[in-house]
Amino acid sequence: MARHDEYDLVVRSGSVVLQDGLRNADIGIRAGRIAAVEEGLTNAKQVIDASGKLVLPGCIDPHTHMGIPIKDTWSADDFSSGSVAAAFGGTTTVFDFTVQDPGQTLQASITTRLGRAQGKSQVDFGLHVNITDQPTEHLAEISSLIEKGFNRFKAFTTYKEQGMMMEWPDLRRVMETIGAQGGLLLLHCEDNNSVSSLTARHQIAGHKAPIYHARSRTAEAEALAIEKAAQIAGQSGTRLYIVHISSKLGLQAALRARRQGVEIYLETCPQYLVLDESKYLGKNGHYWIATPPLRRPEDSQALWEAVQDGSIDTIGTDHCPFTKAQKDRHGGAFDLTPNGIPGVENRLAILYTWGVCQGRISLHRMIELLCGNVARIFAIDDRKGSIAVGKDADLVVWDPAPSSLMTAADMHGNADFTPYQGIPQSGGLDCTILRGQPLVRNGAFVGNEVRGNLVLGTE
Ligand code: URP
Numbered sequence: 001m002a003r004h005d006e007y008d009l010v011v012r013s014g015s016v017v018l019q020d021g022l023r024n025a026d027i028g029i030r031a032g033r034i035a036a037v038e039e040g041l042t043n044a045k046q047v048i049d050a051s052g053k054l055v056l057p058g059c060i061d062p063h064t065h066m067g068i069p070i071k072d073t074w075s076a077d078d079f080s081s082g083s084v085a086a087a088f089g090g091t092t093t094v095f096d097f098t099v100q101d102p103g104q105t106l107q108a109s110i111t112t113r114l115g116r117a118q119g120k121s122q123v124d125f126g127l128h129v130n131i132t133d134q135p136t137e138h139l140a141e142i143s144s145l146i147e148k149g150f151n152r153f154k155a156f157t158t159y160k161e162q163g164m165m166m167e168w169p170d171l172r173r174v175m176e177t178i179g180a181q182g183g184l185l186l187l188h189c190e191d192n193n194s195v196s197s198l199t200a201r202h203q204i205a206g207h208k209a210p211i212y213h214a215r216s217r218t219a220e221a222e223a224l225a226i227e228k229a230a231q232i233a234g235q236s237g238t239r240l241y242i243v244h245i246s247s248k249l250g251l252q253a254a255l256r257a258r259r260q261g262v263e264i265y266l267e268t269c270p271q272y273l274v275l276d277e278s279k280y281l282g283k284n285g286h287y288w289i290a291t292p293p294l295r296r297p298e299d300s301q302a303l304w305e306a307v308q309d310g311s312i313d314t315i316g317t318d319h320c321p322f323t324k325a326q327k328d329r330h331g332g333a334f335d336l337t338p339n340g341i342p343g344v345e346n347r348l349a350i351l352y353t354w355g356v357c358q359g360r361i362s363l364h365r366m367i368e369l370l371c372g373n374v375a376r377i378f379a380i381d382d383r384k385g386s387i388a389v390g391k392d393a394d395l396v397v398w399d400p401a402p403s404s405l406m407t408a409a410d411m412h413g414n415a416d417f418t419p420y421q422g423i424p425q426s427g428g429l430d431c432t433i434l435r436g437q438p439l440v441r442n443g444a445f446v447g448n449e450v451r452g453n454l455v456l457g458t459e
């Protein structure tokens with residue numbers, strides 16, 4: 001018979017990253033939760049030796065796109081394959097998005113999307129509620145969805161031709177409603193007039209090359225949309241979360257709004273920190289087509305500074321993978337190639353290597369960006385985002401010793417290339433644990449049943 005003081009699992013002798021610093025300790029886990037963080041824990045059914053290794057909270061990816069329609073195809077990872085890749089990247093919770101079909105209520109779009117995630121996702125998952133069709137018809141749904149824990153909504157200021165754009169007057173009404181109910185609006189910010197006129201100009205000139213993706217979707221367009229959106233958010237008292245900030249100009253616009261008192265959270269992505277638009281000029285440049293585009297080195301530099309000084313709140317991957325065959329289908333044309341790149345497996349390794357090991361940020365700051373801030377902003381910090389007694393036992397054991405180069409052959413998602421090919425990596429994943437159950441150990445996926453649960457916000 002199990003003794004009442006017995007732990008289901010003890011993660012032993014690691015350097016544990018706690019909110020107040022690093023401590024050598026054991027972590028005792030019972031019924032999927034952290035039951036003790038102290039030295040010398042015994043009475044364990046199972047032990048994972050973490051000596052010489054770091055123990056981090058399970059990472060939370062605020063922004064993924066598993067199996068969504070883009071242009072004339074679908075992103076290549078569904079919740080099954082994408083969540084396995086996430087686990088190999090030290091991510092134990094992903095936040096994805098609903099897809100609202102024309103004529104669908106928001107509730108129906110949630111039900112459909114849940115059908116694609118539940119029983120398939122190996123990691124816990126949340127859903128941000130996309131509002132892309134008839135925005136103001138759905139205002140009445142917003143408060144009941146917030147009450148049910150779907151407290152985050154998403155809109156686009158572009159992608160008009162794909163039927164996803166919200167017009168500014170609609171956006172104002174949606175923001176007023178979300179603001180009044182205490183919800184959060186995630187916004188993809190690019191000024192659509194600018195994007196469509198520059199795209200048309202390059203099309204008319206017969207330009208096809210991938211670099212015209214960057215020339216059509218400019219930093220100025222990002223900044224203009226952020227500025228307009230932040231003004232409405234300020235007037236309506238809405239909390240705004242700008243996804244995938246890619247440029248110095250966009251960042252500056254957001255920071256101006258924050259200084260003026262707008263409650264605005266900022267997300268960037270690893271690709272905007274460590275890659276630049278020169279990728280579009282090299283071999284298979286179209287593989288790097290993602291929106292927003294990769295920018296110039298000075299944009300990456302500005303984003304790193306904002307990561308360092310605390311201005312950026314979160315790092316999401318915007319994981320939206322395609323296979324080479326999908327990317328190749330239109331001969332690399334900048335305007336037809338499906339936009340999106342994989343990354344759900346690379347985020348922790350990139351932040352650890354380029355951030356912590358290269359001296360840009362502390363381990364503590366990395367955990368804020370990848371775990372704590374995401375949990376707080378999305379109102380799941382009662383369960384997730386830090387290592388503390390009572391929290392879900394979502395843990396990552398990270399070995400600081402190895403060094404390697406990132407390569408597609410080592411990735412676990414459905415994309416057959418990685419945008420980070422050949423990039424140096426310091427450290428490596430030893431183990432990922434979701435609510436006390438090991439998912440990845442010694443380089444192998446060991447989850448023996450699908451355990452990913454829907455995560456709802458608590459506000
Ligand atoms: O190119 C990207 N990022 N595709 C996914 C959709 C989006 O805008 O985030």
Ligand code: ZN
Pocket residue numbers: 188243244291292
């Ligand atoms: Zn986007």
Ligand code: ZN
Pocket residue numbers: 063064065318
């Ligand atoms: Zn996205």
